[in-house]
Amino acid sequence: MLKNVKYFAEQSWLLIAASFVFGLLLAVTNTAWGPMIEQNEINKFNNLASLLLTDASFETALKDVEVDSGKGKKIKTSIKKGVSRDSDCVGWAFVCEGSGFADKIKLVLTVDAAFEKLAGFGVLASNETPGFGDKIKGDYYRNQFVGAPAAQLVLSKTGDDKIIDNEIVAITGATVSSEAVVKTVNNYIKQIKTCMQTEGLLNNAE
Amino acid sequence: MDTLQILLMGFISVVIVNNLVFTKFLGICPYLGVSGRIDMAFGMGCAVTFVVTLSGTLTWLIDHLILMQFGLEVTRYVCFILVIAGAVQLVEMYIRKFFPALYDSFGIFLPLITTNCAILGLCLFVNLWGIDNLLEAVVLSVGAGIGFTLAICIMAGIRENLNLADVPVCLKGAPITLITAGILTLAFMGFAGMIR
Amino acid sequence: MPSNDSANVSFARTFAAGIWNENPVLRLLLGMCPTLAVTAAVKPALTMGLSVIFVLFCSNIVVSLMRNMLKPHLRILMFTLTISTFVTIADLFLKAFAPVMSETLGPYVPLIIVNCIIICRAEACASKNTLAVSIVDALGMGAGFTLTLCVLAGIRELLATGKVFEIQVMPGAFVPWAAMGMPVGAFITLGLLLGAVNLITRKNP
Numbered sequence: 001m002l003k004n005v006k007y008f009a010e011q012s013w014l015l016i017a018a019s020f021v022f023g024l025l026l027a028v029t030n031t032a033w034g035p036m037i038e039q040n041e042i043n044k045f046n047n048l049a050s051l052l053l054t055d056a057s058f059e060t061a062l063k064d065v066e067v068d069s070g071k072g073k074k075i076k077t078s079i080k081k082g083v084s085r086d087s088d089c090v091g092w093a094f095v096c097e098g099s100g101f102a103d104k105i106k107l108v109l110t111v112d113a114a115f116e117k118l119a120g121f122g123v124l125a126s127n128e129t130p131g132f133g134d135k136i137k138g139d140y141y142r143n144q145f146v147g148a149p150a151a152q153l154v155l156s157k158t159g160d161d162k163i164i165d166n167e168i169v170a171i172t173g174a175t176v177s178s179e180a181v182v183k184t185v186n187n188y189i190k191q192i193k194t195c196m197q198t199e200g201l202l203n204n205a206e
Numbered sequence: 207m208d209t210l211q212i213l214l215m216g217f218i219s220v221v222i223v224n225n226l227v228f229t230k231f232l233g234i235c236p237y238l239g240v241s242g243r244i245d246m247a248f249g250m251g252c253a254v255t256f257v258v259t260l261s262g263t264l265t266w267l268i269d270h271l272i273l274m275q276f277g278l279e280v281t282r283y284v285c286f287i288l289v290i291a292g293a294v295q296l297v298e299m300y301i302r303k304f305f306p307a308l309y310d311s312f313g314i315f316l317p318l319i320t321t322n323c324a325i326l327g328l329c330l331f332v333n334l335w336g337i338d339n340l341l342e343a344v345v346l347s348v349g350a351g352i353g354f355t356l357a358i359c360i361m362a363g364i365r366e367n368l369n370l371a372d373v374p375v376c377l378k379g380a381p382i383t384l385i386t387a388g389i390l391t392l393a394f395m396g397f398a399g400m401i402r
Numbered sequence: 403m404p405s406n407d408s409a410n411v412s413f414a415r416t417f418a419a420g421i422w423n424e425n426p427v428l429r430l431l432l433g434m435c436p437t438l439a440v441t442a443a444v445k446p447a448l449t450m451g452l453s454v455i456f457v458l459f460c461s462n463i464v465v466s467l468m469r470n471m472l473k474p475h476l477r478i479l480m481f482t483l484t485i486s487t488f489v490t491i492a493d494l495f496l497k498a499f500a501p502v503m504s505e506t507l508g509p510y511v512p513l514i515i516v517n518c519i520i521i522c523r524a525e526a527c528a529s530k531n532t533l534a535v536s537i538v539d540a541l542g543m544g545a546g547f548t549l550t551l552c553v554l555a556g557i558r559e560l561l562a563t564g565k566v567f568e569i570q571v572m573p574g575a576f577v578p579w580a581a582m583g584m585p586v587g588a589f590i591t592l593g594l595l596l597g598a599v600n601l602i603t604r605k606n607p
Contacts, residue, residue, distance in 0.1 A: 014471050015480060022487040023281070029491050030280040033498035040501040101398065103224075104335070125505065129398075130562070131580035229585060234434035235518055280494070283512045284486040291482055320482075321516045323435040330509040376600040380431055381593045388589030395584070 045108060048122035049082065049093040052110040052146075056082035056090045063199070067096075067191050079192060082110070089113045094192065095124065098184030101176045103127035105136075109185060111150050115193055120146040121185065133177035141178065144168050150189050155182045213345045218400075220349035226324050227357035228387075228394040230331075233324030237358055238383055247362035249308060251355025253297060253316065255348065258325050261286075261293045262347025265329040266340060286329050287320075294320045324354050360390065413538045420542025426519045427550040428599045433519040437551060438588040439510050444567045446506045447555035451548025453492045453511060458520050458540040460488045465528040466536035472529065481524045482515070489514045519547060557591055558582050 046058050058080040066074040075097050082091040093110045105126045110119035120142060128134045135141060140161065145153075147164045154167050155178055161169040170178035226232040233254070240250045265286050273279055298316050302309045309316070319325065328350040337343050364386055373382050426432045433454075440450045461484045472480060493511045496504040504511065514520070523543055528536040556566055562583035564572035581587050 011473050012476065014468065014473070015476055015483070018468075018480065018483060022284070022483060026280050026284075026487060026490055029494050033494050034280075036498040037494065037501075040498065044501065129580075130583045131578065231435050231439040231585065231588065232513075234438060235432070238431065238434065280490065283490050283493070283515060284483065287482050287486045287515050288479075291479065317478075320478075321518050321521060323513050323516045326516045327435075327509060327513055330512055334509055374597070376604065377593070377597040381596040381600065384589050384593030384596065388586045388593065391585045391589055392581075395586070 044124070045080075045093075045095070048108045048124065049080070049110055052108070052120040052122060053082045053091045053093065056084055058082055058093055063195075065192060065195050067188055077188075077192075079196070091119055092196075094188070096121075096184050096188040098180055098187065100126055100180040101128055101133045101174070105177075105180055105184065107181065107184060109188060111189070115196065116150055118145050118148045118150050118185070118189075121181070128174070128177050132171075132174040135171045135174055136177050136181050138171075141168075141171055141181075145185070150193065152186050152190070153182050155179050209341075213342060216342055217345050217349040220346050221353040221356065222394070223397045223400050225353045225357060225394055226327060226350055227354060228391045229398075230327060231323075232327035233322050233354055233357075236319075236322055237361060237387070238380055241358050241361040241365055241383070244359060244362040244366060246311060247358045248355065249311065251351070251358050253301070254319060254322060254324065254354050255351025257290070257293050257297055257319055258328055258351040258354070259344065259347045260296075261290045261325055262328055262332060262350070263340070263344050264289050264293065266332055266337070266343035269333060270338075282333070286326060290325050290329070291320050324350065357390075361387065364390075413534070416535060416538045417542035417545070420539065420544070421546040421549060424543075425546040425550060426522075426543055427547060428596060430519075430522075432522055433517045433547060434592075435513060436510055436517060437554065438585070438592060440507060441551055441555040441558055441588060441591075442562065442583045443559045444552055444555045446503060447551040448548065449496070449500070449503050450507060450510065450514075451544070451551045453496070454514055454517065454519070454547055455541070455544030456492055457485060457488045457514055458523060458544045459537065461485050461520055461524055462528040462536040462540035463533065465524045466531065466533045469529045469531075477525075477529065478521075481521055485520050485524070486515045519543060554588075554591060554595060557595075558587055562587065 049058055050056055064076060064078045066076055068074060077094050077096070079092055079094045081089055082093055084090045091110055091112045092115065093108060096107045096109050098105055098107075103126070105128070106124040108122045108124055110121070111117065112119055122142075123137045126134065126136065128136065144161050144164065145168070148168070149166050151166060155170050155175075156167050157170050157175070159167055159169045168178070168182055220226075224230070227234070227237055236250060236254075241247050268285055268289065269282065273282055273285065294317065297319070298309075301316070328347060332343050332346055337346065361383070365383065368382065368386065377385070420426070424430060427434070427437050436450050436454070440446045461481070464484050465481060468480070489512060492514070493504070496507070496511060523539060527539045531539070560566050560571060561579045562581075563578050564570060564576045579587070582591070
């Protein structure tokens with residue numbers, strides 16, 4: 001018995017010692033850089049959202065909600081309140097997720113304070129085909145959402161992209177990606193609006 | 207019904223549409239190394255499928271039951287690679303005991319499965335895609351293995367014929383294999399967007 | 403004990419071997435996954451190369467220091483443990499100081515763990531040689547890897563977008579070859595690059 005223990009210790013002392021050292025090393029780096037990593041993620045969201053809702057800051061997370069992705073899955077997102085310098089509520093921002101052409105698409109969606117008009121969206125993460133699907137990041141497509149009603153949007157293949165209404169003109173060669181964005185936006189707008197209305201949050205804000 | 211549909215879609219997606227070899231460049235080393243003969247390619251594919259299923263499931267369990275519970279995400283990579291190395295060792299011992307002939311023909315490639323990017327890659331992707339259901343993680347792991355087998359067998363079939371072709375001397379071996387793989391990727395791109 | 407001069411010469415030779423004669427990607431065909439995956443543009447390729455140099459450097463040092471205490475059958479376990487620790491550190495570093503780059507590289511940073519180059523150098527060089535040789539070897543191999551990655555990424559980025567390092571190079575009339583930015587471009591460019599290297603080495607042996 002004692003012999004076994006001795007043999008075991010002889011064989012593995014280096015491994016065990018190294019595990020401890022490496023564990024310590026990881027713990028130190030994580031405590032040193034962990035807060036920075038979190039801050040980076042918050043900054044990215046804030047930067048995208050404050051481009052859309054000018055000069056607003058998004059300090060307070062209003063509420064965490066679960067949204068049905070439309071495929072039977074629940075995705076968590078948190079609604080953030082956009083506050084201007086005079087501490088007025090200028091709108092709301094939240095992260096949306098939907099499936100695109102190749103992979104998941106993650107968007108930051110912003111709406112105005114009354115939840116009637118979209119303030120636009122920004123792409124957090126996507127993996128769409130370069131030259132085609134990734135044009136959803138371009139101004140041509142995104143500008144159509146700025147000021148569009150926060151109701152059900154419709155995608156059309158021909159139309160005038162300059163007219164801001166609930167009709168979104170698809171990107172040539174990237175109908176699927178265009179449709180994915182519209183679908184995701186519709187899905188989230190509908191569910192989050194209902195959620196906020198039932199909770200009475202919209203009236204409080206005004 | 208819904209769950210079944212999600213599982214089926216996920217399976218087809220990871221086998222064909224998001225095939226790890228063709229769209230994520232994972233598992234290229236064995237893909238170039240063992241794809242010379244179709245029977246060996248198939249054996250390698252089976253071994254990878256087995257290991258990836260085992261380690262995909264185990265890493266999901268460890269990730270969700272231990273790492274996320276205790277906030278130890280920083281040690282995720284270390285844990286993943288140790289699980290994979292353990293699983294490979296297990297498979298190696300099993301094959302050596304029960305299929306010695308197969309063991310001999312695998313040679314160096316069996317321990318090399320540990321450093322097969324497809325396996326660690328899948329474990330990371332399962333985590334990245336935010337799979338929160340054990341069944342789905344298992345199905346994706348099996349799918350990834352089958353996708354790898356599919357890719358390596360197609361390649362082996364082509365290379366057996368390529369031996370008879372008149373390839374420029376400087377392109378013989380790895381270069382022509384890579385170019386062939388490129389054309390295969392092009393073919394597999396046709397599946398992109400099939401499943402959303 | 404060799405004189406200082408000859409020691410320097412052999413260091414230089416070890417370093418140069420990593421860049422050309424034993425170039426990990428072009429000659430030894432190691433580390434294919436990142437070579438293909440992150441070379442759509444020069445910037446991520448360079449970041450990847452530097453991360454690999456960092457991990458290779460640290461793991462070679464640790465392995466070389468431990469080489470006399472290693473038990474043969476626990477060797478690989480020890481290597482993986484070392485490598486995965488340093489990869490985690492590199493990953494945290496990128497997440498903290500270069501979040502955009504970290505997102506572009508995505509899972510390919512943790513995949514450095516299974517990059518055959520590192521474990522191969524630990525096994526073939528660091529576990530047999532002194533600290534100094536291991537360090538030079540790590541730097542040489544790392545430099546060879548980074549250089550190859552950058553060349554490949556340069557070609558692909560130029561043809562896919564008409565830019566190199568995000569600076570416009572091609573004239574405005576150039577129509578970008580979108581396919582070069584996709585997996586197809588990666589495979590075919592690397593295939594042709596390997597062919598070209600074969601051609602050169604056959605001429606001057």
